[in-house]
Amino acid sequence: MSEASTPSTGPSTGPSTGPAPRVLSGIQPTADSFHLGNYLGALRQWVALQDTHQAFYCVVDLHAITVEHDPELLRRRTRVAAAQLLAMGVDPERSALFVQSHVPEHAELAWVLGCLTGFGEAGRMTQFKDKSAKQGTGGTTVGLFTYPVLQAADILLYSPEPGPGERTFHVPVGEDQRQHLELTRTLAQRFNHRFGDTFVAPEAFIPAGAAKITDLQEPTAKMSKSASSPQGIIDVLEEPGPMRKKIMRAVTDTGTEVRYDEENKAGVTNLLRIFSALEGTPIADLEARYGDGGYGTFKKELAAVVLDTFEPIRERTAKLLADEERLDRVLAHGAERAGAVARRTMDVVRDRVGFVGRGH
Ligand code: TYM
Numbered sequence: 001m002s003e004a005s006t007p008s009t010g011p012s013t014g015p016s017t018g019p020a021p022r023v024l025s026g027i028q029p030t031a032d033s034f035h036l037g038n039y040l041g042a043l044r045q046w047v048a049l050q051d052t053h054q055a056f057y058c059v060v061d062l063h064a065i066t067v068e069h070d071p072e073l074l075r076r077r078t079r080v081a082a083a084q085l086l087a088m089g090v091d092p093e094r095s096a097l098f099v100q101s102h103v104p105e106h107a108e109l110a111w112v113l114g115c116l117t118g119f120g121e122a123g124r125m126t127q128f129k130d131k132s133a134k135q136g137t138g139g140t141t142v143g144l145f146t147y148p149v150l151q152a153a154d155i156l157l158y159s160p161e162p163g164p165g166e167r168t169f170h171v172p173v174g175e176d177q178r179q180h181l182e183l184t185r186t187l188a189q190r191f192n193h194r195f196g197d198t199f200v201a202p203e204a205f206i207p208a209g210a211a212k213i214t215d216l217q218e219p220t221a222k223m224s225k226s227a228s229s230p231q232g233i234i235d236v237l238e239e240p241g242p243m244r245k246k247i248m249r250a251v252t253d254t255g256t257e258v259r260y261d262e263e264n265k266a267g268v269t270n271l272l273r274i275f276s277a278l279e280g281t282p283i284a285d286l287e288a289r290y291g292d293g294g295y296g297t298f299k300k301e302l303a304a305v306v307l308d309t310f311e312p313i314r315e316r317t318a319k320l321l322a323d324e325e326r327l328d329r330v331l332a333h334g335a336e337r338a339g340a341v342a343r344r345t346m347d348v349v350r351d352r353v354g355f356v357g358r359g360h
Contacts, residue, residue, distance in 0.1 A: 021168035023053040024158040024202070026060040026100065026151070027085075029077040030069075030225060033237035034084055036306070037223035040210035040277045041174025047089040049172060049205075055095035056158045056338055057085060062100045062107065062150060066143040067135065079324065080317070082331055084236060087316035096341075098334035100154065105342035109153035110146070112349060113187050116194070117149050121186075126179060134226070152184040157342045159188070159199040169202040175211035176222060178204055195352040210277040216250040219266040237314050240307050247271075247303040258290035258298050268295070275302045278309055 025046055027038060034043065046057055059081045064074055078099055090097050100106050122128070125148050132140035160167045171181060181204040188199035215221045215232035223233055231246055238246075252267045260283050262269050275298075276283045290298040320327055351357065 019160070020052065020054045021170065022056070022158055022160050023049045023170045023172065023205075024056040024058070024155050025172050026058040026063070026154050027081060028064050029059050029061055029074065029081040030064050030067075031235075032077065032080060033235035034081070035223055035225060035228075035236065036234040036274065037174065037213035039088070039236055039309075040213055040274065041207065042172050043085070043088055044277075045172035045205060045207060046085070046095075049170065050089075050091055050094050053170065055090075056341070057090055057095055057097050057334075058100050058154060058338070059085075059098070060100045060151075060154065063147060066141060066147050067131070068139075079321065079327055080237075083317045083320035083327060084313065086320055086327075086330070087313045092330045092334055096334045096337040097330065098338045099331050102331070102335035103157075103339045103342050105157055105339070105346045106150065106153050108346060109157055109342075109349060110150040112353060113152050113156070113191070114146055114149045116187055116190050117146075117183075121183070122146065122148065125183070127176065131226075148180045148183050149187070151180050152187045155181075155184050155202050156188055156191075156199045157345045158338070159202070159345065162192070162197045162200050167200045169200045170205040171202045172205040172207075174213075175206055178206065198348060198352055207277070209273055209283075213274060214266065214270045216246055216267075216270075219251055219270045234306065236310050237317060238310070240311065243307060243310070244303045247306060248299050250299065252295050252299075256294045257292055258295065259287055271299070271302055275305060278305050 023046075025042060027034070027042065046055070049055060059078050061074060061078050064077075082097065082099070085097060086092065122145060128145060128147065132144060135141075135144070155171055158169075160169055171177075171184075173181065181202065185201040188201040192198055213223045215223050215228045216234065217229055217232035221227065221232075225233070231249065234243060234246060250267060250271060252271070253265045255265075258268060258272070259265060260269050260272050272283050272286055275281070275286055281289075290301075
C-alpha cells in the first residue's frame with residue numbers, strides 16, 4: 001500500500017510510456033458539508049493526483065441510502081458534495097466527476113462481486129460492525145452489510161486492463177478505508193483466478209501525516225460526520241466565526257508545551273498534524289516555533305491557516321450551487337465519461353462470467 005507524504009508528490013507512476021495510470025475515489029453525500037478529515041485524508045489528494053493520473057471521482061449516493069435517509073436532503077447533499085469538489089479544484093475537463101447512481105454498472109458489478117464474497121468475510125468489516133451497532137436491532141439493512149462489495153465494484157469498474165508492463169491503479173482514501181481496500185484487492189484477485197485476468201488490484205493511497213484526523217473534543221476518536229459532536233468537527237463550509245471558536249476551544253492537554261506526543265498529548269498532536277498538513281511545515285519546525293509559548297498563540301495561528309484554506313472553497317461552492325443547471329450538466333458530462341469506461345469493463349465481466357451476449 002502506498003503511503004503519501006505530501007499531496008503534491010503523489011505516488012510514483014513509473015516510466016512515462018503508455019497511458020496515464022488511473023485513480024478512483026468516492027465520497028458519501030451524507031452531510032451538509034465535508035469536514036477537515038475528509039479534506040486532509042482524501043480530497044486534497046484527489047485534486048493533486050489529477051496532474052499525474054486519469055481520474056474518476058464519484059459522489060456515492062447509492063452508499064448513502066444504506067442507512068435511513070431523507071430523499072430531498074440526499075438530492076441536495078449530492079449537489080453540495082459535487083460543488084465542494086469542484087470548488088476544491090477537481091477539474092471536470094481532466095477528471096470524470098460523477099454521481100454513482102448515474103452509472104448503473106456500479107450496482108451490476110456489485111451483484112457479481114457479491115456472489116464471490118463470503119458471508120463471514122463481509123461480516124468481518126469493522127465499519128459494518130460499527131455502523132450496524134449504531135442502527136440498533138432491526139435497523140441494519142442488507143445494503144449496509146454489502147456496502148463494502150459495492151465499494152469494491154466502484155473501484156474495479158475503473159481498473160486498467162491487466163497486461164504486460166506496469167499497471168498502476170490508486171485509490172486515495174483515509175486510514176478508515178484500508179480494510180475495504182484490502183477486500184477490494186482480494187475480490188479482484190479472486191475474480192481473476194476464477195475467470196481470467198480482468199482486474200488490476202488497486203492500491204490504497206493513504207497520506208502519511210493526515211490519515212486519521214481526530215475529533216477536536218475527543219482527540220482519540222476519528223473526526224466523523226456521523227459520530228462527532230458539532231464542536232468536535234470542522235466543516236469545510238462553516239462560517240469563519242464558529243470555525244475559529246471551535247479551534248480555540250479544541251481540547252488540549254494539561255501543560256503548556258506544544259509538543260507532538262500521541263499518547264500523552266493527543267489533542268495537541270492532532271492540531272500539530274492539521275497545521276503541518278495545511279501549511280506544509282514539518283512538525284518539528286512547528287514545535288520549535290511554538291514550543292513553550294502556550295497553546296493560545298498556536299491555536300490562533302492554526303485558526304488563521306484553516307480559515308485561509310476553507311474561505312475561498314466556501315465562496316466558490318456557494319457560486320457553483322447558485323447555478324444548479326450548470327452543475328447538473330457538469331455531472332452529466334462526468335457520467336458519460338465514466339459510463340463509457342464502466343460499460344467496457346462490464347462487457348468483459350459479463351462475457352467472462354458466462355452470460356449470453358445481447359447479440360449486437
Ligand atoms: P466517507 O464518505 O466516509 O469519507 C470520504 C473520505 O474521507 C476520509 N476520511 C478521513 N480521513 C482522515 N481523517 C478522518 N477523520 C476522516 N474521515 C473520513 C475517508 O477515509 C474517505 O477517503 N466508503 C467510503 C466511500 C466510498 C469510496 C468508494 C471510497 C465509496 N466507494 C470507492 C474510495 C473508493 C466512505 O464512506 O468514505
